[in-house]
Amino acid sequence: MSFDKILSLKGRILLYLADRGAFTDVIELSTIKLARDLGISQQSASRLLIELEGEKLIERRDLGRTRGVRLTEDALKILLEMHAHLKNIFEKPAELSLEGRVFTGFGEGAYYTQIPHYVKEFEEKLGFKPYPGTLNIRLIRHDDLLKRMILERAADIVIEGFSDGRRAYGGARCIFAKLNGEDVVIIFIDRTHYSKDVIEVIAPICLREKLKLSDGDRVRLTVKLNPTYLIRC
Amino acid sequence: MSFDKILSLKGRILLYLADRGAFTDVIELSTIKLARDLGISQQSASRLLIELEGEKLIERRDLGRTRGVRLTEDALKILLEMHAHLKNIFEKPAELSLEGRVFTGFGEGAYYTQIPHYVKEFEEKLGFKPYPGTLNIRLIRHDDLLKRMILERAADIVIEGFSDGRRAYGGARCIFAKLNGEDVVIIFIDRTHYSKDVIEVIAPICLREKLKLSDGDRVRLTVKLNPTYLIRC
């Protein structure tokens, strides 16, 4: 397993036993089999089992001609604590923070955010009717470009594209965020004209007014998301 | 942390970094601080960071006068895999299996299972009207007595007691199970007259008839439950 390198040999043995259900039942296990399965010597397997028994992490008993092992409550507690710890890291929302400067775009945002199809989609999926137009933010720091890629992957609210017979209108993906503390939605438009250092934001209100923003002002975007998304692309 | 003993030092460092959010941001970290926090020497901290960098599990960079570290995607994958593995062990339903012999009890079961208050509770909480009477099973193996204790803790369907003014009727705790493949409910009666080697079972049908059971017949009870319950008492 790829995570063997972060475990001690004793840890690998406890996990090996847990995998085989040795917290309810005594399982049959010879030092030779354990050694083979873990890629260590039989001698080490023997020594480690003796040590683990001394540390009250396993119990061993004779089962007729073979020997049985099971985890103790202490060992189970250790594994459960490890589990709880990793859960805490990977299943708790983390916050991603990006910084950029407001700029005036091509003016397309105002057009698209008023197309009835999109308005309906926004209302259904975001819960509000967007103020016409998008606020454009140009990222400053290089690290934030990476974060933008992460966000693009994490944005899981899908706005469907459509066609009116004359032309096709593309889709987009959204994610909720805060901009200087104000609730906003970051929108990643499928076929945007902007480069990868730009983030577009919509909100139910006029952000420029509410936050008194002018071109060149620095703004901070924060997004809460599950750290599982943070695997870099 | 109690789980330090199952981790290698490199594992502890990766977890240390993950705890501090070093999968999104570069964090400031001196070898001295790391050494102090992990209870190892500065020299070891230095060596381990160099090795981890060589293994492409961390990236280091100069931040002006201090040094920054962050986890690589590879390291994140390892931690996530560990997390997924423990999830699989502890959050997947496991099966507990017990064996015993049918015996005829004091006949109280038939009385209690027909009391309107209990019938109503059963129907609401178990989804069926029980066939009058409980099937009594005496456990055979010593290990199964332990499993009975686990089950008693895991039984989380609560049947409330009541009083009719003349006397008090006790409550019980239930858990769904299979008896020789048939859907049943194990019922742990709060103030039972039976000893700890007895399990009582109710079902919507007459189990003795359906499964052609007589006193002394061996039956197998299986219960699916979340392994978190398997922490022995």
Next chain:
DNA sequence: ATTACTATTTCCCGAGTAA
């Protein structure tokens, strides 16, 4: 077959210290 002892080797931690 198995387990586990003793002997040997390998590897890793930490002290000393240079840059």
Next chain:
DNA sequence: TTTACTCGGGAAATAGTAA
């Protein structure tokens, strides 16, 4: 201050082998 080198000692792995 900091990091990271060399090196000595001890822990931990394997080899050999007895029971």
